[in-house]
Amino acid sequence: MDEKNTPKFGHEPHDAPYEMFQKWFDEAKAAEKAYPDAMTLATADAQGRPSARIVLLKEFDPRGFVFYTNYESRKGEQLGENGYAALCFHWKTLEKCVRIEGKVSKVDAAESDEYFATRPRGSQLGAWASIQSRPMSGRFDLEKRVAEFTAKFGLGKVPRPDHWGGFRLVPDRIEFWSEGKFRLHDRKLYTRDSDDAGWNIDKLFP
Template sequence: MGHEAHAVPFDLFDVWFNDAKNKEKPYPDAMTLATADAQGRPSARIVLLKEFDQRGFVFYTNYESRKGSQLGENSFAALCFHWKSLEKCVRIEGAVTRVDAAESDEYFASRPRGSQLGAWASTQSRAMTGRFDLEKRVAEFTAKFGLGKVPRPEHWGGFRLVPDRIEFWAEGKFRLHDRQLYSRDANDAGWDVQKLFP
């Protein structure tokens, strides 16, 4: 195992992500989010990456959704990006925390008004009798807020996955893929870097 205190996987992710934004259409920011409940039962879905930096990878959702509830029970999760056109994949694992309210407010304010109203109207992951249930709630909140500012609902905001493992996978001929694993070292002072067998 090699130790590279200055090796920053976020720089490599930035290079790959920018390449994906140029070549992977649509949704280069789409990532699989895997969570598990308190009993360890897993669930996976696609969410969109909204920002990343050395603090971690951020996505937004309804805190009362299934994924939000599972993260409340078990704060560990995994992300997976698959960019087919690049023949590359990034796997990320770590603990998840809520972003602060000011950060969620700022992102919510940048969303289109229809998406803001949708955050109020959708009781995400709960059953409805038909599409009209949702349309009725959208109409109710449209009337409630009129032409004024739509505030962020308390049940909606961001999560940040703080990685302790990031694996970069690149397609190789004859399935001899290139795999490089970054793991936070024991003192959280840097990253250990390993090449893995495909």
């Protein structure tokens, strides 16, 4: 191992927290009955008013954590106004949490196209039909739009709509939290100053 990648006290290489997340995520997939990939996504608008909802993690690696959505949804609009966000995983069975914060940007179109092509056809049609986060007068509004796009594309390929795609959160802060007796939890915090920097490590009081 060269000197640049040699872990030092309070400092670890670029991929260290991702390896730890992979280990915990694998444990969660084996232990949780449903949606181990579910995560709270917190965003804020230009005025700093926060909003949170559950989305699904679709990919992660040292480049960041990826989820997909309608770019014209409330979360999409907020990320356009304020490009920073936070994620939180809570795995109840494992008694573990992971908190992630950082800057968010759209994934490139080719990556969004590739993922969209793997979705069930009904979900692809839904991405066209749903004017996400906008009011509707009743369920029939949605069903009518689904029928319209079903007829439009027939039996052919459903292309990805321009208003739908992926976001990648590039973390500068990742905290691993484990339940402890008497609420003396274990907290390990990774922080970094830039995308290509190694990670600083701190143990936090519970």
